[in-house]
Amino acid sequence: MAAKNDIATIVTYETGKPLVEALGEVNYALGFVWWFSGEAERAQGTVGYSAIPNRRTITNKQPVGVSVALVPWNLPVAMILRKASAALAAGCTMIIKPSPETPLSVLALVELAVRAGFDKGVLTVMTTDLQCTPSLSEGLCKHPLVRKVTFTGSTRIGKLISHHCSDGLKKLTLELGGNCPFVVFDDADVGKAVDALMQLKWHHTGQACITANRVYVQKGIYDEFQRLFVERTKQLKIGHGAVDGTTLGPLTTPGGVDKVEAHVQDAISHGGRIALGGTRPSHGSGFFYPATVISEANDKMLVAAEETFGPLCALFRFGTEDEAVGYANNTSLGLASYVFTRDVSRIWRLLERLEAGMVGLNTGNQSAAELPFGGIKESGYGKESGKDIAINEYLITKSATLTVDEVASVKL
Structure with a gap:
């Protein structure tokens, strides 16, 4: 201590x-x-x-x-x-x-x-x-x-x-690996979901196995959720980790920066829209990349299939519960999944239907010493x-x- x-x-x-x-x-x-x-x-x-x-x-x-x-x-x-x-x-x-x-x-x-x-x-x-x-x-x-x-x-x-x-x-x-889905339904507490995603997505610049890589938001609240999330993300301060006030540090390796850039360009080429960030800083040194939000993401993008492991958040729309489950499970990986809804029956259904070793239910912080940690599938x-x-x-x-x-x- x-x-x-x-x-x-x-x-x-x-x-x-x-x-x-x-x-x-x-x-x-x-x-x-x-x-x-x-x-x-x-x-x-x-x-x-x-x-x-x-x-x-x-x-x-x-x-x-x-x-x-x-x-x-x-x-x-x-x-x-x-x-x-x-x-x-x-x-x-x-x-x-x-x-x-x-x-x-x-x-x-x-x-x-x-x-x-x-x-x-x-x-x-x-x-x-x-x-x-x-x-x-x-x-x-x-x-x-x-x-x-x-x-x-x-x-x-x-x-x-x-x-x-x-x-x-x-x-x-x-x-x-993770490539973890984060699913937000129309009836969710939007503020609570945004709070959880801020911590889960930007912690260590997105370089964690259980970070939210694919964010699925139901159509009815998609625009509101995106607006709130972008507003909160704009408040992050990028800089050296030892400098007071820094809330988003650099990536740890140069390869990490290259992968984020590749995912961003691929998303744009497949119809994605940059809602925030998307450009590597032109000044200074270090492996910095700004927190980047892509809206109108789709399953043709690399970010839908690969774990980015960096400060890139892709927002996908979905309509029904079955669609959300299909999108979330459409991966060879199964480490963690996250669900936000006020419907208790839906919580139980998704706990059983999502193919992941760990499921966060109205929470983005589920790792603790007393709880088994590990995934399924690959x-x-x-x-x-x-x-x-x-x-x-x-x-x-x-x-x-x-x-x-x-x-x-x-x-x-």
Whole structure:
């Protein structure tokens, strides 16, 4: 806790995100540490009776063994503490390979762990550059002493990691791409929906797996929603993350800027209209791109099919509930979906119909230590955080049976 501001400052200089967001990430990450401190005491086996006479059944939980965490650059502190806290609670050591863009924040965390009393080697960091990342990651996945791998990143790389782990049948957790839909119905609280989208879309300049990538607004409120959202977005202040007042920092990599520009130009070529932004700043340096809103988006655009991972928000119109569900599910990914409506029956229907591992119901903030985090379809498998579930990703279950002899009869 004493080093919270220092860690946040490192994150800001590594990722570019505003300092207030970096502090928020550190606080969010600490929630996992507290949660899994308690989970360590709740990893329990069972004792039961068998259908066979005089037989007892036992299950016992044990650490799976050495684990490896391959973590991304967008939330370096939160991602590693969510993974490492679960592994440590289960009794596993962990080797961490941070992204080449953000090694310092992870190294600082492990240094703090050693100062706090952790034995050296319980948490190990292996840094590398972009060129050597593939070979190092493959080597860790295939090492015979490694029994568990957890990866957060793109679906394309996740499939490679899965292939590497298949040779040794390693236990694997994959948290992959999102391309998440955000659906707003006519009967929704428009102000509440706009508030949620502001946080969900522009946080870390749109570089989060659960950010809203496709925003579907019902026809009856489309114009009002767009007006309010654009007005709020105009208030964002773009700048260096360490400068007071900055609310929209740069993208972390140059490739991120190129992808946003490509999506914007593609949207324009397919009939989209720029409601805000859309032009890279001509002055200064850095990987800056303004918050951009595209109206009259359609399914022919790249933004409908690909995760932008940047400050671009596309607004789509829809008419009926069935249309909204069809648009939302029209993707190979299934990480998170968001729904805003006052109709309780519709909330239940969409909870069941939307193809996503997590569904925000009148909320854009659904990630918490006590709630399982993970997707379906090509967004991966396995869960991080949540009661009993996440720690079991780092445990094996042994089954045992015991035959109990009957008491010998005694003659008096």
